[in-house]
Amino acid sequence: MRVLGMLSGTSHDGIDLAVVEFSVAGQVLQARLGEHRTVPYSDELRADLVAALPPGRIGMAEVCALDVRTGQEFAAAAASVTEEFDLVCSHGQTVFHWVQDGAVRGTLQIGQPAWIAEATGVPVVSDLRTADVAAGGQGAPLVPLLDRMLLAPFVADGRPAAALNLGGIANVTVCVPGRPVRAWDTGPANALLDAAAGGLDRDGELAAAGTVDRGLLAELLREPFYALDPPKSTGKELFTAGYVQQFLTRDVSRPDLLATLTALTARTVGDALRGVDVVVASGGGLHNPTLVRALAQELGETELLTSDALGCPGDVKEAVAFALLGFAHVAGLPGNVPGCTGARGERVLGRLAPGRRGVPTVPGLPSWPARLEFVSPAG
Structure with missing residues (x-):
């Protein structure tokens, strides 16, 4: 399965993307890294995202517009990838992480995945953090x-x-x-x-x-x-x-x-x-x-x-991690590590936005392999 992992981090400067082909060989999950790079945000979107962050205050109309505009720039970045992929996993852009009395009450990532599915025809896994938060976890870190x-x-x-x-x-x-x-x-x-x-x-x-x-x-x-x-x-x-x-x-x-x-x-x-x-x-x-x-x-x-x-370039490591989370979603495997997030247990993370192409499957993988190994493009 080839998964395009995408995210923008807390620097809010662009979209990291990486196509990763996953295959299982015994107790080893092999990862073959394909096209990978960072696509800068437009100057206008980055400025508006930064202005919306705390202590900035914006209305719901602006939130809606940012959600759409971020989704559209993610979609354009995904559509620019020349290598074929079967699934997209998009973290989107975190705009708020609600922490109260030391506990995470909620977390908000914007960038509507439907724009990516429409632009690529490929199903999109998104909203990776809320299942962990609902289970009492921090929703982070997921890497x-x-x-x-x-x-x-x-x-x-x-x-x-x-x-x-x-x-x-x-x-x-x-x-x-x-x-x-x-x-x-x-x-x-x-x-x-x-x-x-x-x-x-x-x-x-x-x-x-x-x-x-x-x-x-x-x-x-x-x-x-x-x-x-x-x-x-x-x-x-x-x-x-x-x-x-x-x-x-x-x-x-x-x-x-x-x-x-x-x-x-x-x-x-x-x-x-x-x-x-x-x-x-x-x-x-x-x-x-x-x-x-x-x-x-x-x-x-x-x-x-x-x-x-x-074997994992440091600038796109988190994009690789979210490609892995997309693989986990369709394989029905947990994406969180409860000892790291504080959740009550393991959870399959994310929700799926269907594309014109069918959702890929991962047959016969009841649990995670023991280790992951990067292999060269030649195999």
């Missing part, structure tokens, strides 16, 4: 389904291992031999850095020119979210652009603020990953060498790899 199979070889060798994604928000999946898989959001990765730099320091040059303000760092680390026990999740409803505005008015230069925010991300990620032997990292934050150096310093002797080393 551990992929992570636990990618990290299985390290765990089989007796090595505690973790996967790290550095998007707008940083999240980790930790696999320790003999223990349940755990995963959670650690806090901001690029979200506060982008807000402080106006999106102009993706390579970390300004941060590299600054000095960490230790007093400010200590103040930032008092954010209550960091003290919560996993499972936990967050987003730009907490780490808003306004979150850093209060610090821009202080006697701190922009380079020093960026250096301090970089240290904040490195510290909160490092604190989450104490005791693991190997970290497999992915996400846009890897393009910021200043952040990567700070993270490596926090991790010390821990081996730091990128997911590219395992």
Whole structure:
């Protein structure tokens, strides 16, 4: 089965897409990565999405329009793929993650899947998070389904291992031999850095020119979210652009603020990953060498790899993960990992928008294979 995975993350800058062909060989799920890239949002849509995020306030008419416009841009991105696929799994765009008293009450992803089905003729799985929330979970993170199979070889060798994604928000999946898989959001990765730099320091040059303000760092680390026990999740409803505005008015230069925010991300990620032997990292934050150096310093002797080393390009790893969730939906297999989200149990995730073509099937797969292995296009 060939599945097109699609999503836009908390950076709200474009649509990551990846076509993945899945096949089963014994206890190995083989994944053959096909066409993959990022399609930028139009400037107008991105500006309107960012303006709609908290603390922005918009009416239902604007919500409806954003839902349609996002769906149309997802549809255009899917239609631009030259490789054939049998199914689309679209995460859409998260615009709000409702957290109250430490519990997730709801989550909203926009980007109507009917536009994708109409443009491609292919059925579309969407709304991947709400079944987990309804079962008492956080609805996030969902990438551990992929992570636990990618990290299985390290765990089989007796090595505690973790996967790290550095998007707008940083999240980790930790696999320790003999223990349940755990995963959670650690806090901001690029979200506060982008807000402080106006999106102009993706390579970390300004941060590299600054000095960490230790007093400010200590103040930032008092954010209550960091003290919560996993499972936990967050987003730009907490780490808003306004979150850093209060610090821009202080006697701190922009380079020093960026250096301090970089240290904040490195510290909160490092604190989450104490005791693991190997970290497999992915996400846009890897393009910021200043952040990567700070993270490596926090991790010390821990081996730091990128997911590219395992055959999964870091920039589209989450798109690959959502392709896997689409495969899970039609196979009738659970897409959540309850120990990671806090749900009462495993759930098949998503709902299906039919296309003109029939829904593909996965016969005779009663449970998940033990590991996932990327294979070359030649097989």
